[in-house]
Amino acid sequence: MVVGVELRRREGMYVDGAKNGIQEIVEEILVVFPDAISCVDKEKHSALHLAVMYRREHVFNFIIQQMGVRKKLLLKVDKGGNNILHLVGRMPYQPQLEVVSGAILQMQRELQWYKEVEKLVSVQATTTMNRDKQTPMMVFEENHRRMIQSEEQWIVSMASACTVSTTIIGTIAFSAAIQVPGGNNPEGHTILYEGTDFTIFAISNAVALYSAISTFLIFLSIFTTRYAAIDFLYSLPNRLIIGLTSLFVSITSTIIAFSSALYLIFVQENKSLILPPVVIMSFGLVIVFAFLQFPLLLNMMKTTYGQSMFKLSNGRNSRKGIRF
Structure with missing residues (x-):
């Protein structure tokens, strides 16, 4: 009897x-x-079920790597007829969603969980219905509908703001390409054409214009996407990463072109003392942009291209199987 009590206690601790x-x-x-x-709780949830429901990736990785138990645990269903893929389609508790910052990262993390579990179960499990007559994907879409709508609004708002910014940058860069610093001589050639300073201005201005156009096209493609749940796994994060990177390049190139233009003008007029404070303020804007946007950009790059939080039984990273 004492052994039975101890066993139940340890099973409870295990769950x-x-x-x-x-x-x-x-x-x-x-x-x-x-x-x-093999022990379960009152709702017939095994430890593997609970690890999936509460998004405990370390416990999940450990259990699926145990020899001879993976198939048996994956076949278990709870009182509601839900298999493990149904359970991963449910929304986790909010503290688990707050593990990552940024709206799109939360949806991406949920899809990574679903796709990882989907690779472990049989094909029949993906179409099995629970007692509510729902397949796992139906459970996932129903439970994450509000998250998808909320993140769609967030992405559209961000794309709108970035589109306006790139339009302004492109307009400035195009105008600077036509009205170059120093003006033109009677033959139509640029007066300050000779020298490395003008070359830096021309190259940085061209980079600013082309990157601004590229950013505009990238964020324009975000407006036309279908915003299906699966798009939040790789397609939308990838476009945001490229768009934000291109926007940073266009802003930095515009600042360099602006500083080069000021240098060309003020050096000719022997007013070089004005340059240092102007350049400092200009690059201060780049630092502010980097400080505000780089954390989100780095997080998206880490979760999209970095090491997966899941591991196969042989210990290898399973990110390759997540993208599609």
């Missing part, structure tokens, strides 16, 4: 450890009681 993401407890109990791998 709670999986729910709360405490991998050490899960490992220790499985070493002492290997049969605990």
Whole structure:
């Protein structure tokens, strides 16, 4: 009887450890009681189910790497007839959504969970209906509908602001290309054509114009996307990464072109003392933009191109199978 009480206590600790993401407890109990791998809670949720429902990737990775238990656990269903793919389609608790910042990253993380579990189950599990007559994807879309709508508004607002910015930058760069610093001589040639300073101005101004046009086209493609749930996994993050990077390049190139133009003008008029404060203020704008946008950009690059939070049984990274 004492042994039975101790076993139930450890099984409860095992389930709670999986729910709360405490991998050490899960490992220790499985070493002492290997049969605990099959224990479930009142709703017939196994530890693997709970790891998926609470988005505990460390516990999830550990359990699926245990020899001989993966298939057995993946076939389990709860009282509502939900298999593990149905459960991953549910919304996790808000604290788990706050692990990543930025609206699009939350939806991307949810899709990464769904696609990873989908690779582990059989094809039949993707079309199996629960007691509510819903397939796993139907559960996912229903539970994440509000998140998709909210993030669509966020992306459209961001794309609108960036489009306006690139339009202004492109207009400035095009005007500077026509009305070059120093003006033209009677033959129509630029007076300040000779010298490295003018070359820097011309190249940076051209880069600013082309990158601004590229940014405009990228964000224009965001307006025309269908905003399906699957687009938040790779398509939309990829476009935002390219768009924000291109916008940063256009802003930086515009500042360089502006500084070069001031240098060409003021040096000719022996007013070089005006240049340092103007240049400092100009590049201060670039620093502000980088400070505000780089955290989001780096997070998107990390979750889209970086190492996956999931690992296969052989320990290799499974990011390759997530993109499509």
